[in-house]
Amino acid sequence: METILVNVIAALIIVCLVGAASYYIYKEKKKGTRCIGCPMAGNCSKAKAAKECSSMKDNSSLK
Numbered sequence: 001m002e003t004i005l006v007n008v009i010a011a012l013i014i015v016c017l018v019g020a021a022s023y024y025i026y027k028e029k030k031k032g033t034r035c036i037g038c039p040m041a042g043n044c045s046k047a048k049a050a051k052e053c054s055s056m057k058d059n060s061s062l063k
Helices: 002-031 045-062
Strands: none
């Protein structure tokens, strides 16, 4: 009986951690963050290229 309780508690902890991580990713994507958890704080080449691409699209729609 003890091992079943330990397994249930471990499974609940894992489900909570995965749920919290999924919610964080969902929340950040909804804000429009491109690189979630990026150690370079969005200053990498991928983020810069995405910013340039979106600014080109914005400028072309104004003309």
